[in-house]
Amino acid sequence: MTRDPSADSRISAEDIRRRKGGVPIVCLTAYTYPIARLLDPHVDLLLVGDSVAMVLHGHATTLGASLEMMIAHGQAVMRGSARACVVVDMPAGSYEASPAQAVAAARRIVKETGCQAVKLEGGVDMASRIAAIVTEGIPVMGHIGLQPQSVEKDGGYRIKGRTQDNIAALLSDAEAVEEAGAFSVVIEGTMEAVAAKLTRHISIPTIGIGASADCDGQILVIDDMVGMTVDRVPKFVKEYADLRGVIADAAARYAAEVRNRAFPGPDHVFTTASAKDKT
Numbered sequence: 001m002t003r004d005p006s007a008d009s010r011i012s013a014e015d016i017r018r019r020k021g022g023v024p025i026v027c028l029t030a031y032t033y034p035i036a037r038l039l040d041p042h043v044d045l046l047l048v049g050d051s052v053a054m055v056l057h058g059h060a061t062t063l064g065a066s067l068e069m070m071i072a073h074g075q076a077v078m079r080g081s082a083r084a085c086v087v088v089d090m091p092a093g094s095y096e097a098s099p100a101q102a103v104a105a106a107r108r109i110v111k112e113t114g115c116q117a118v119k120l121e122g123g124v125d126m127a128s129r130i131a132a133i134v135t136e137g138i139p140v141m142g143h144i145g146l147q148p149q150s151v152e153k154d155g156g157y158r159i160k161g162r163t164q165d166n167i168a169a170l171l172s173d174a175e176a177v178e179e180a181g182a183f184s185v186v187i188e189g190t191m192e193a194v195a196a197k198l199t200r201h202i203s204i205p206t207i208g209i210g211a212s213a214d215c216d217g218q219i220l221v222i223d224d225m226v227g228m229t230v231d232r233v234p235k236f237v238k239e240y241a242d243l244r245g246v247i248a249d250a251a252a253r254y255a256a257e258v259r260n261r262a263f264p265g266p267d268h269v270f271t272t273a274s275a276k277d278k279t
């Protein structure tokens, strides 16, 4: 049940673009209908990240995400959100080959999910893909710095902007993404001072993750933020809740009550004496 998909009350990519330098833009990932329902009132932007392949599907890296996977989760998030700008990650292998491949994948994502924008990883090297998608009328969010889809090429998740060469490359990437027409850009896993410098250097909003409080907005993976991630969480994550603990405790109490026959109790079964049956 998509809530009012045509309503212009939904935050657009252009609305996000206009928020450069203003109140920080609040972003989180979302992969499912119930989480989209819960987060939508609190955030400006929901990202259906390809991190879904790791966080929900148990793949070792985001390279396990497919176009079909991203579309299925994008549809679920759109059904649960009414207000946020919804952005869907383009998975590895769906846009690198050519601008034409990128346009075909972006069109399919938007057509099948109704999302507001797509995101892809890369700077100077992927600027032609961004420009081609934007020309089709589909807003694009960039993603520079630490690019998880390049984890095999980089030999791990390495923080960027530690050397002068690296800083110059990041500045070129930020410029290229802006010039290609992106409405905003994620800056992931960079030295703090570099993220702040990139934010001042370009006129589109920067969304930081493991970056800097001086970015124009912040994003985290929802499961990390609520303490649901079972694998090691990156250093930059702040856990605002302990859902692992809440779920483990609930499972332990349920298991004990099933074993000692305390569950189901009188309120959880149908008998002629129970009020529930009189409806």
Ligand SMILES: Nc1nc(=O)c2c([nH]1)NC[C@@H]1CN(c3ccc(C(=O)N[C@@H](CCC(=O)O)C(=O)O)cc3)CN21
Pocket: 051, 054, 055, 062, 146, 148, 155, 156, 157, 158, 159, 189, 210, 221, 224, 229, 233, 234, 235
């Ligand atoms: N659950 C989850 N949350 C994330 O934020 C996230 C993922 N998964 N998977 C894809 C990427 C990978 N992320 C990461 C993971 C680790 C570091 C990190 O701590 N890097 C250290 C160690 C590098 C190394 O081992 O070589 C660094 O100093 O670079 C950074 C970003 C962020 N992304």
Ligand SMILES: CC(C)C(=O)C(=O)O
Pocket: 029, 047, 048, 049, 050, 051, 052, 062, 089, 143, 186, 188, 209, 219, 220, 221
């Ligand atoms: C964390 C963000 C930026 C992301 O790309 C993802 O979740 O896939």
Ligand SMILES: [Mg+2]
Pocket: 049, 050, 051, 062, 089, 148
């Ligand atoms: Mg991603």
